[in-house]
Amino acid sequence: EAQVTQNPRYLITVTGKKLTVTCSQNMNHEYMSWYRQDPGLGLRQIYYSMNVEVTDKGDVPEGYKVSRKEKRNFPLILESPSPNQTSLYFCASSRTSSPLHFGNGTRLTVT
Amino acid sequence: DAKTTQPPSMDCAEGRAANLPCNHSTISGNEYVYWYRQIHSQGPQYIIHGLKNNETNEMASLIITEDRKSSTLILPHATLRDTAVYYCIVRPMTTDSWGKFQFGAGTQVVVTP
Numbered sequence: 001e002a003q004v005t006q007n008p009r010y011l012i013t014v015t016g017k018k019l020t021v022t023c024s025q026n027m028n029h030e031y032m033s034w035y036r037q038d039p040g041l042g043l044r045q046i047y048y049s050m051n052v053e054v055t056d057k058g059d060v061p062e063g064y065k066v067s068r069k070e071k072r073n074f075p076l077i078l079e080s081p082s083p084n085q086t087s088l089y090f091c092a093s094s095r096t097s098s099p100l101h102f103g104n105g106t107r108l109t110v111t
Numbered sequence: 112d113a114k115t116t117q118p119p120s121m122d123c124a125e126g127r128a129a130n131l132p133c134n135h136s137t138i139s140g141n142e143y144v145y146w147y148r149q150i151h152s153q154g155p156q157y158i159i160h161g162l163k164n165n166e167t168n169e170m171a172s173l174i175i176t177e178d179r180k181s182s183t184l185i186l187p188h189a190t191l192r193d194t195a196v197y198y199c200i201v202r203p204m205t206t207d208s209w210g211k212f213q214f215g216a217g218t219q220v221v222v223t224p
Binding site: 004031033035040041042043044045050056059088092097099101102103104105107 | 147209213215
């Protein structure tokens with residue numbers, strides 16, 4: 001089944017403790033992207049990747065890192081999480097210029 | 112800032128057509144209009160997209176005005192399962208700029224029995 005898989009679905013952590021949210025797609029898509037969603041703000045793009053080893057900042061990249069060493073994986077790294085990064089995170093992928101496929105989301109709480 | 116404007120909410124009676132407007136007055140010639148929806152806190156789901164012609168698929172119809180400054184998503188026979196937040200976005204199709212695009216706040220559609 002074609003899908004975008006995020007892990008974990010839920011994560012509670014403490015300020016400053018490094019964490020990684022994984023994203024994997026099995027559709028051989030070139031494009032992958034991360035979004036965060038906060039109440040009343042819709043989806044905001046954090047980082048995106050047009051292909052392996054190519055990443056670019058979205059609208060809210062501060063406090064996040066990404067890497068794209070393989071086509072199928074696009075992990076989101078929070079080196080030193082802070083409470084303002086508490087949010088619902090979505091990963092998405094697509095072929096070039098095609099509709100996005102989204103994962104089921106990761107709900108992160110930073111205390 | 113998002114390049115689209117949508118009403119924050121609208122209600123629709125079950126079985127009736129739901130017409131969701133979107134304003135994208137600054138759209139460029141190389142930008143498509145996409146619609147997605149998000150049910151509860153699930154990942155957004157693609158509905159339909161178009162450039163300048165009207166489009167129809169099994170989920171919805173998309174009507175784009177001739178000047179392309181606005182569009183309407185039509186759900187022909189709304190059901191309770193269509194209750195969701197609907198997002199209208201514009202997405203450039205040139206290879207050097209299509210990766211970065213913005214979702215607005217969307218329209219919360221509530222379908223009532």
